[in-house]
Amino acid sequence: MSGREFFTARTVAEALAGFTPARRTAVETVAAADARHRVPAEPVRAAAALPGFAKSTVDGFAVRAADTYGASEGLPSYLDLAGAVRMGRAPTVAVPPGGAVAIPTGGVLPEGADAVVMVEHTAETMPGTIEVTRPVAPGAGLVRADEDVAAGGVLVRAGRPLRAPDLGLLAAAGVTEIAVHARPRVVILSTGDEVVPPSTREPAPGQVRDATASALAALVADAGGVPELAGIVGDEPGALTAALRGVLPRADLVVVSAGSSVGTRDETAGAIAALGEVWCHGLAIRPGKPTLLAECGGVPVVGLPGNPLSALVVFGLVGVPLVWRLAGAGAPPQPATRARLARDVASAAGRLDVVQVELRDGEAHPVFGPSALLSVLTRADGYVVVPEPATGLAAGTEVIVTLHR
Known part of the structure; x- marks a missing residue:
């Protein structure tokens, strides 16, 4: 890996469109009543018309x-x-x-x-x-007797996560079991000599509790995946490569947390490149530029920036859609609302900016702070995306606020 590749950043749109691993989880049969948010592997058709009588x-x-x-x-x-x-x-x-x-x-x-x-x-x-x-x-x-669904009609289609109304329609049709994709197993590796477990009572000076991994696990679960916290890997040479080699056989996706900061990007990229192919190392986004996307033995790998805010923003934009794709689905739309910006927001052309905002009385108030602070996210109700061509947004602009789940 060359350090120059880091500065040849891909856009988020290019990453979503171009980084499309072929891997999909296996198919399993589950009780329809327990299938909320699961992704049907094939269309389910009605054996008879619904409601069946006028x-x-x-x-x-x-x-x-x-x-x-x-x-x-x-x-x-x-x-x-x-x-x-x-x-x-x-x-x-x-x-x-x-x-x-x-x-x-x-x-x-x-x-x-x-x-x-x-x-x-x-x-x-x-x-x-x-x-x-x-x-x-x-x-x-x-x-009419067939106004809800005609005989042979599609009750639920493949590839879309099942919602509460879908489960009701399946029940009305007498469908009690359904073939769905297994939940993707997402292994999360934390890296860094300074990172210690959250249970550490008194971190030593310079040490930080591993907050990012817990937040990532919650995002994975929200996206229908099964998170596995695989521990903390030190900075000694070869440690990350060995850890990756150990988790890849049981993973559908591997996330390396705090392994793509500027100081360690070459070492992290080298460890991943030793086991597979790096698709890109750098996204044109703020926060979150030092992001790595790769594939190792058919398993996608996402290397996230070291700062917690950057890591969670990037994973929400790129990692969450990837979890859904592994389960055979496109990413479901996130809830959103419209608001007016309470103040100007600056940006740089050619880079997608993700601005956290707090909603008050129909206005979106930007929440600024260093990317090392998780409190910026906890204070925010959602975020506004400033697209790559824009050089900023003026106060009073109507924006779409994507709400945090």
Whole structure:
């Protein structure tokens, strides 16, 4: 590795589009009820139509729509009440011309009916007769037997993480098991003689507790992965190469934390290059420029900057989408909101800037601080991206704030 490669930085867009390892996790079958956020390996299709029968969406009366045409409060339509539909049972009565059948929400539409008029638009003027004060069109107040999903239709598609409504639809279709990609196993290696475990009661002068690894593990879990904290590797020559060689066989992704700062980038890149191929060493982003992307024996490796803020920003932008991709998915969109910048934000053309912000009364207030401070992230509600071509954003600019999960 040459130090010059560090300064030939790739953009974040180039990294997301170009660093696309082919590795995908294995497929396993899990209970559908426990599959939230899992990624289906193949489309799941409905064995039968849903809901399977035409049913009412309102409390009211099943009618023939033509019998209500022209109805108004001044000149209502009068219909003979022919009976009622009971919940959870097939109708025992049909709707004759000029007639109506009482029906609850969710009740099976009786034969002869093609619409349901809401009870609010009716009145019972005398026993056995109702008046309708508003006309309905065919199909009003009901859903067809196959309106939710047709027989053979796709219930959930492959490649998109399952959400709560997806699990409900699977349950409605009687699907109790589903083939999904296994959760990616992400091994996190911390490096540096100065890094000590979080359990250290009193770090010596110059030592720092390993805060980044714990935060990375949480980001991995949020992205559907299984984090493994593989410990701290010292700075002695060959130690990182040996550690990598030991974890690669059980990893779907390896993250080297605090191993790509300016002072150690060549040693880290050399250790990784000894086992695979470095795709890039440097991203045009602030914070987070000294980032390394590589592949070792088919396993992607991400080398993060030493500063905690930089490491977490970069992993959120590049590492989290990679975890989802390993599980066969594109990265789900993060929640976002719009706000106006409370002050000017400077930037440099050709570099993507990620600015942490705090939201107050519809305004995004930038939160500045050194990249070594995790408190910058804990104070922020989200971040604003200043794109590469821009030289900054003026106060009052409407921006999209990507919210921290």
